[in-house]
Every structure is written in structure tokens, then in C-alpha cells.
Amino acid sequence: MEYSKEFKQALSEFSPAEKDKLIFRLLKKDKLLSKKLYFELIDLETVDDKRDAMEEIIHEKVSLASKYIANQKYFLVLIRKISAEITEHVKITTDKFGDVSLNLFLINEILEHNEKLGTQRFDNVYKLYIYLINKIFKALTLTKKLDEDYWMEIDEFLENLNEKIDGNIYFQKLCINNGLDFNWLKSENIPDHFELIVKGIKSEGFLR
Secondary structure, eight states: OOOOHHHHHHHHTSOHHHHHHHHHHHHHHOHHHHHHHHHHHTOOOOHHHHHHHHHHHHHHHHHHHGGGTTSHHHHHHHHHHHHHHHHHHHHHHOOHHHHHHHHHHHHHHHHTTHHHHTTSOHHHHHHHHHHHHHHHHHHHHHHHHSOGGGHHHHHHHHHHHHHHHHTOHHHHHHHHHTTOOGGGSSGGGSOTTHHHHHHHHHHTTOOO
16 A cells, blocks of 8 residues: 555654554554564564574474374364464564574474374375475575575575485375475575476476
């Protein structure tokens, strides 16, 4: 929405008390904005602190969710909720590195339970696996946009991911069938035109 000069002028003429009242009314309706402002203005924790805390939360919640792996619909609901927490963290802190690292960490934590996942019928875990593969493609896309100084740290997550994929033959095959080249699981090997590659894969009906 664009605001006219007249509207901006009218707002600027509010008294300090009126402005404060308006701000607090708006913040009550937008909890995310409230958290973002709190972080930017007075929070003593840094982005790194918040990211480390999120890793702990992800580890604990995936561990608890793993009890419901046999109920794949519910398990995926729980995983999506954890993913939503990562999204909120990124929006509050504008943590571009965390947007990649935390999502890769989440995938690795899920695949840490390969033994349990391997006991499920492939039909039951298909939606979860496609969800994870989409996350991998998104993480690789975002990695390519990060400063190269971050790549070494990202590669640790990608190396761990590669090992986890090797430990799950059905997931591995589904990755291959959906166009994932495992050579890309190293930051420097992600093609420059990676977004176009992903669009091409999706246009052929994959990643669904």
C-alpha cells in the first residue's frame, strides 16, 4: 500500500502521546512486529544467541516429535510447526545465514531418525520426504545468495546431510528422482543458475 504525502503529513502532526497510543495499538495487532522491534531495540541477545537457542529448540522438538513417526500425518504437522518457528526467527532477526543453517539443521535432525523412518511404508513417508527435498532445494538456492565467507559453515551441514541421505535408501532414490544432484551438496558446486534449474525441475512435475 502506498501512502500519500497528505496522509504522511497528517500522521506527522500527531502529538507524541497520540503517536505512542497508535504504535501500541498497532503492536497489539502485530505480534511479529512487536517481537522484531523488541529484538532490535532492547533485547540483549544477539542474532548468534538466538540462532543457537533455535538449534536447541529444534533438537528438543524433533526428538519429541519422533515419538509420532508412525503417525506420519501428525508427525509432518509437528515438523511444519517447527519450520514455522524458524521462519519467525528469520523474520524477527533478519538472520539470512540462519535461514539456511537452521533449515538444514532441521532436516538433519529429522533424518537422525532414519532407523524409525525406514520402518514406515514408503507411501506413508512420501509427503515428508518431498517436503524435505523441497527444503533442501530452497536451502541450496539461499546458500548461493549468501556471502562466500559463510560457505564453509554451511558445508558442514551439507556434509552431514549427505551422510544422512546415504543412510536412507528410499529417501536417496526419491532425491535422485526429483533431480537433486548430490554434487550440489557443497556450496562451491551449486550452479550459478540454480534458481532456473529448480524452476525447470518443478515445471516437469517434480517436487510435488
